[in-house]
Amino acid sequence: MSTSVRAVTAVALLIGFYLLAIGIIVGLLALDIALYQASGQLRAGLIKLWALSAAIGYPVVRVVFLTRRRKDDGELPGVLLTREQQPAVWAMVDRISERTGVRGPAEIRLVPEVNAGVLEETRLLGLIPGKRHLVIGAPLLIGLTEGELESVLAHEFGHYSNRDVRLAAVTVAGRRALLRTVGGLHQRADRHQAEEAAKLAAKAEKRLAKGRKPSGEEAGGGVDRVLAGLFTLYAKLYFRVSEAVGRRQEYAADQVAAQLAGRDATASALRRMPALAAAQDFYLSRYATIGWDAGLLPPPGQVYGGLLHLLSDPKRREELAEHALDLPEQEPDPYDSHPPIDRRVAAIEALPDDGRGPGAAGPALALLHDAQRVLAELEVVTLVPEAAGKQRVEWPELVRAALLTRAREAAAPAYRALTGLGLAPTVHGLLDAVDAGRAWEFTDRLPKSDQAAAATGRAAREFARPVLREELGHAAVVALAGAGLAGWELSWSGPAELHLPDGFEDAFDAALNAACNDTADTAPLRALLAGAGLPAPAAPAV
Template sequence: MAAVQHGTGLSVPARALQAVALLAGFYLLAAAVVLGLLGLDVALYLGSDHLRAALFKIWALTAVVIYPVLRVVFLTRRPKGGEAGGLPVTRADQPALWARVDRIAELTGVRGPAELRLTAEVNAAVREDTRLLGLIPGKRHLEIGAPLLIGLTEAELDAVLAHEFGHFSHQDVRLAGVTVAGRTAILHSIGTLHERADRYQAEEEAEQRALAEDRLARGRKPKAQDEATGGVQRVLAHMFTLYAKLFFRVSESVGRRQEYAADRAAAAIAGRDATASALRKIPTLAAAQSFYLDAYATVGWDAGLLPVPGQVYGGLARLLADPARREELAALGLALPEQAADPYDSHPPIAQRVAAIEALPADGRADAGAGPALGLLERPERTLAALEKATLVPEAAGKRRLDWPELVAESHLAQAKAAAQPILRALTGSGRPGTVDALLDAVDRGEGPDLAGRLPADPAAPAAPGRALRTATGRLVVLALATAGLARWELSWSSASALVLPEGMAERFDAALDAVAADAPDTGPLRALLAGAGLQPAAV
């Protein structure tokens, strides 16, 4: 197949000129402020017949304005980008994945990457180490998020790769260096000016408070305080913010055209349907990944637990393989939200990108490359375990690794212990043992209100102490049953992990708790349930 060429609306020289002009405009604006004030000072001096005291005041004001411009815009070192993250993989490590990358680069007609890294994000990205504002090419890098390999087919991954390499074919990546330089300079300057203005404002306010306190100490009425604004540096920050809005509106409009062009390049190589499907899947994959990490992978983090190596990221495949979850995610992909294009966003709304691709003529490649992209990895579990070592925070190394059923059970047991702490503290703080027996005995003696008064109020019913006692009783009973091995939490990929109570208890548990917290408490139903389950509370 011949190399794919698609335009972005502007020629490469025109886009390069635009990027350089936007970057230069920022510095020209700062220079105009400095030179304009200096020119005004010179004109006032030449128009005066002698040195007047007012001239010195004007020159002092000029220095107050010029200094932060020179200090922040021209003399402050810009923050450098962080080191590349993720897991570097060589051709020897992952020959099939590299072969796929090389093939798509060849079809796109571009020089492929020299480095390939796996990351933990639902994203793929390319960059190039250019010099001289992108005029001199350099080493190319490709990053592929492991969730894409887990959630996409081979054809959909081809579409993602072709999209990224499409940016190389349009020289978007090389020109991006100029845009990024301008964005970094503007945002850093605005942020620094606001920080300096905040400090100055805080000093102004502190000085005014000190003066007011001094007048009060002398028995005098404080003067009305002027509103502290942050001085000239706040004004400069607002001025550069106006230019930033122009910069981003112009540069990001080009970025959106580049995204459409890269999508068309992907469709030409991977097929219309695979490209549209990948675009639909990526937002849902991002949502699934976020949910999976919160609800599954890190469910035992506070208890010092993690899934076995390779499953912190690899467990996402189990979630995606569940029929109910698959149906849920498919529905999300079909119901992409309709959004208006954001003038400050480099990417068009995903629904508009999908619509543009689906409007292309059918190409007959609907069934090509339907296998899972994860099959391109050699020893995927081992590779994903290495990715964990490369990307997880250092604290992860000290966590105990468990299989999923054990992880869920021990994590929820630890959460149950934490949830029962308020009632345990209430019992032991009043001289009672921290047991279900002691709690039920206290209720039978009419001491339930005392215990309820020692508990945090239930947010759902803060004025109902009985509600707090009911909740606390349930938590303590669940902890006692789980500790005794009579209750457990079972893993489910379709829904939240379920608490499994002893047989016949679940249907009557809520009513028994209601009886304990009633105006006329009755612990009998709960005692009967516990006795039937094999947990024997002491008799009153």
């Protein structure tokens, strides 16, 4: 079946979706009329049947025909890139538009996702063209070369240069309508089930109060759940047809990208996209938001722009290169609009060598004028409102402060245990507990495993000893870091590295062991802390 035929079939199925809903309603009305005519008079049983028909028909009318997707009255998300401010970006887009013979976008916007796309404001189920918007993900500018970015954008224009995609907007609209319908029916079913469960629970309490057993009846989703199941079956058929159209369109658009930007640049971009998406997720979770709980963010423009630091690190570059070369083999998903990336790459690399190589090797970010300012603007329009209240600090300070906050939070249970013993919640307070023979009292107040909780005598101490050692070492690090005598150093190659005072680490293990022995000796650790510059607390006045 050709892509055009599949697209027309998808449109027919979309029409069939609405006809299915109309058929349910008309069928119910016809049944109600037939029953009335057969009865010849209005009876109580007939009214109950009409009520049942209304209970079935109402959710269909409500969800299918009356629920509409909310239209966003505001602008599209992202930062607008004007021709005057970003001539290099527009020059590339205009060149691609001219070479593909495709009408270019009216505006270009920068977004934070690892994605690019051309959105069009079409009418009449996508048959009447409208204003086009091009969105470019900031990570693409940061992580791709100019040649690779050109192939990505050419792919998007390729969707419009192929006549087979004329009905693409219709298939997307149908997909949204079906998902909205099925989701709406399931939401109604969930609410009905929750209400029914509450009623059954109340009944069960009354029966128990009277000394009777609960009925054991379980709440269900009612007719809404049944209708959701029916429309789900239809949706699966629609998706199998419409997503097959989408997969063929992706292959066709890849061919356009290869013709325009070159085989090697297109294959390279396809290989790097999954690795870039993984790098973006890793960067945002491990670096950009590391200080969120501490009320900190990187400098303006670095929440997204800091990805460049990660991608520039030699070790990370090697990891990403391996990720791009070793694409996992995947089976096509009949409900996915995109073919597996390894198959798309194989199709492009199977093309004859066009002699163009990887294309322009310069970083795509160079196309963006005043990139730091634009990336800072992107943060303003895309980050959650809470971000405005965060303090912006440089990367080294961000990592040190964020990890110190985490270390203090991890030490909180130990500090609460010390406070409960009437001791200072500090490393010196814990050393005082050891000297006073109360170390095992301290560990007994900490969370423990079932096995440790059941142990007694010598066995209990053997379970508690590594816990004491860990908490003592952690408290020492927190004290040193809080005093500015130790801290964590940013590393783009791996986790932040803890740096202790000179010579401290060499004697640290032995001092901890001495403090945790049966015949505990805290003097070595006290001396080590004092030698590092951490003063002991003043003795209380007598």
